[in-house]
Amino acid sequence: MKHLLSAGDLDRDEAVRILDTAEELLGVAQRPIKKLPTLRGRTVVNLFFEDSTRTRISFEAAAKRLSADVINFSAKGSSASKGEGLKDTALTLQAMGADAVVVRHGASGAPHRLAHEAWTKGAVVNAGDGTHEHPTQALLDAFTMRRHLTDDSANGTGADLAGKRVTIVGDVLHSRVARSNALLLHTLGAHVTLVAPPTLLPVGVDTWPVKTSYDLDETLEGTDALMMLRVQGERMNDAYFPSAREYSRRYGLDVARMNRLPDHGIVMHPGPMNRGMEISADVADSGRSVIVEQVTNGVAVRMAVLYLLLGGSQNQNEGTA
Numbered sequence: 131m132k133h134l135l136s137a138g139d140l141d142r143d144e145a146v147r148i149l150d151t152a153e154e155l156l157g158v159a160q161r162p163i164k165k166l167p168t169l170r171g172r173t174v175v176n177l178f179f180e181d182s183t184r185t186r187i188s189f190e191a192a193a194k195r196l197s198a199d200v201i202n203f204s205a206k207g208s209s210a211s212k213g214e215g216l217k218d219t220a221l222t223l224q225a226m227g228a229d230a231v232v233v234r235h236g237a238s239g240a241p242h243r244l245a246h247e248a249w250t251k252g253a254v255v256n257a258g259d260g261t262h263e264h265p266t267q268a269l270l271d272a273f274t275m276r277r278h279l280t281d282d283s284a285n286g287t288g289a290d291l292a293g294k295r296v297t298i299v300g301d302v303l304h305s306r307v308a309r310s311n312a313l314l315l316h317t318l319g320a321h322v323t324l325v326a327p328p329t330l331l332p333v334g335v336d337t338w339p340v341k342t343s344y345d346l347d348e349t350l351e352g353t354d355a356l357m358m359l360r361v362q363g364e365r366m367n368d369a370y371f372p373s374a375r376e377y378s379r380r381y382g383l384d385v386a387r388m389n390r391l392p393d394h395g396i397v398m399h400p401g402p403m404n405r406g407m408e409i410s411a412d413v414a415d416s417g418r419s420v421i422v423e424q425v426t427n428g429v430a431v432r433m434a435v436l437y438l439l440l441g442g443s444q445n446q447n448e449g450t451a
């Protein structure tokens with residue numbers, strides 16, 4: 131694995147390897163001193179052209195816990211706001227010796243260009259591109275599901291999600307999280323159902339490895355993990371549904387709906403949440419919600435990705451030196 135651009139690039143064994151590595155690394159976060167020397171002397175650049183708090187600090191924490199040097203570049207207030215494009219920014223970072231570039235960009239495909247046009251020699255990690263993909267979010271979601279839904283004492287180590295039923299609800303149209311999850315969960319053997327109003331399902335969804343439904347209520351009883359998506363107001367310039375109230379009534383998760391999940395069913399959300407819109411506050415704070423855990427797991431999963439991309443290539447260099 132040289133880059134992580136799409137959740138669809140991973141085969142089952144590669145994905146399980148990342149999850150197993152994350153399982154080992156999760157222990158580091160529980161120690162008083164949360165640091166490993168693994169990536170000492172290596173440089174990770176966080177290149178964020180689109181606003182993000184949680185994903186950027188998650189990657190930053192992950193890189194720092196592996197002792198890498200971290201450079202945070204956010205487009206606001208930088209030369210990108212003076213019109214410098216992705217290419218020149220990447221060449222600048224390359225000149226500074228970036229070993230990995232974690233990139234978030236408003237344009238779908240930006241990380242692929244960075245990797246394939248070889249504007250950087252480092253490993254490229256897609257941290258969210260437009261409405262396209264967000265592979266590390268899918269990995270942390272799969273990791274969280276595996277810990278809760280597989281009944282192995284080692285938190286599912288070695289296992290995939292074969293036969294698990296995952297329902298993803300809401301603004302699929304604008305969601306890179308939904309696409310990456312659909313691809314990865316399919317690879318891991320899970321059955322995915324997307325639930326959304328017809329206006330919020332993308333054209334071509336029939337080619338995704340999923341089932342679709344317009345009816346949340348009919349899917350609840352057969353769901354092991356229920357993932358609520360944020361309604362992405364900033365990407366909507368049209369009326370996709372009649373009103374916020376109407377959306378919540380049909381597609382929002384309240385306690386009554388949550389109680390129809392099977393006893394072991396978990397509730398997930400990638401954040402940031404619109405409380406009262408796609409998810410009610412009491413569901414978000416309930417015992418079935420694993421939303422805070424997703425954030426914790428995100429650091430371990432990103433550590434695993436950086437470790438496998440950079441640690442692995444370092445070993446190869448040592449081998450050939």
Ligand code: NCD
Binds near residue numbers: 258264307360362400
């Ligand atoms: C997600 C994203 O940015 O794609 N959030 C995140 O990574 N923290 C989902 C979202 O914005 O709704």
